[in-house]
Amino acid sequence: MKHILLLIVFILYGSSSFANGGLLIEYGGDALTEKECRQIERMMDYQMEFYRMFGLKDSLKVRLTVFDERSEGVFYLDTIGISKYHPLKNVNALYMHNRKEAVILGMDKDRKRMLPVIYHELSHYFTREVTGVNPPIWFMEGLSEYFEHCEVGKKGIRHSMTAYEKGRIRTMYMLGEINLRKFVDADRTLFMKKQRTDEQYAYILAHAITTFMLENVSRQLLSDFITLLQDKTDRAKVSDKIARVYPGGFEAFETDFEKFCE
Ligand SMILES: [Zn+2]
Incomplete structure (x- = not known):
């Protein structure tokens, strides 16, 4: 019985994953390696510990959409209407608070270097959650x-x-x-x-x-x-x-x- 329950939970969340302490990361786009996910989640735990001091709530959900190829990411941003407002020429990552989603472009160009960029974009999510209004x-x-x-x-x-x-x-x-x-x-x-x-x-x-x-x-x-x-x-x-x-x-x-x- 327990195994069946676990299986159902796994199917429901698919590629989502809980970091400790109530953050659900919904992974989208191209897959990250298991090691990369683990590193991101450790980093998110660390960030949450910090932001909790300033009233970060307990149950949190953010989307992380990663594209190995830059052009595919730009296409995705086109389909959701972002490129109209946001010139993407020099952008390799962005965070949209209305969608609570971080998008990473061109992950494959240098995966090691892009990992900290993910930490950066996800921190925007926490800052906006904590300050509510547009922070300085x-x-x-x-x-x-x-x-x-x-x-x-x-x-x-x-x-x-x-x-x-x-x-x-x-x-x-x-x-x-x-x-x-x-x-x-x-x-x-x-x-x-x-x-x-x-x-x-x-x-x-x-x-x-x-x-x-x-x-x-x-x-x-x-x-x-x-x-x-x-x-x-x-x-x-x-x-x-x-x-x-x-x-x-x-x-x-x-x-x-x-x-x-x-
Ligand atoms: Zn930034």
């Missing part, structure tokens, strides 16, 4: 970059910034290119413009600020900041929200972050 773009991309730069090893999960990223930040400070207040208040358009025109400025800086907030600032402070983001009625600038939770205000935040980057 640097914070959303920063969190995703943080988890993208985590390595799932035998002993555990480790985050690091690359030497290139660290060097790039130091150069930005040396050249006086960083206006932190303007950056944290930027909307998506300005953020993407910075990204295109200035050698990945935006993603690297977002990654660094988020790393600072995750590794150098108390969880309570981070939680207070996220609570302010969750309040839809509070239309204050993001820099003002940081100022409200950070001891010493935004100036102290700026100084401490610069020290962290040295």
